[in-house]
Amino acid sequence: MLIIRTGRIGEPEVIDTTVKSSTGIGRFFAPSWEIVGGHKRWAAERAGEQPPSWTLKYAAIDDEQYVAAYKQLLRARWKQYAPELRNWLQGKGVVTLACYCSRGKFCHRDTAAEILLQIAQAWGIDAKIE
DSSP: OOOEEEETTTBOOEEEETTTTTOHHHHHHOOOOHHHHHHHHHHHHHTOOOOOHHHHGGGGOOHHHHHHHHHHHHHHHHHHHHHHHHHTTTTTTTTEEEEEOOTTTOOOOHHHHHHHHHOOOOOOEEEEEO
């Protein structure tokens, strides 16, 4: 059984899924700067704060738009990463997808975990999210 978890960068044995520092298979799960920047801009504006200056070049996107754009990005990457992802999953017991977001806040890693569960199940791998 494959156990899929989410965590934070800095915890042991995690897969970095950030746009900032991911490598290898973690790049498949990384959002784009456009998605991250747009969401950070939206969150700041929603809170009545000045968005970080680097986000101003991106259109603000809310949580729902983020998830839709993120899923579209993963679909676009699928052909490139599917063979590597299948190889990587073989024999895995636990996979922890991580980023810099605090637990309990909106984060792409939750959507990534759901997508990974769907992929594993489609390939006949018994899996669950913990």
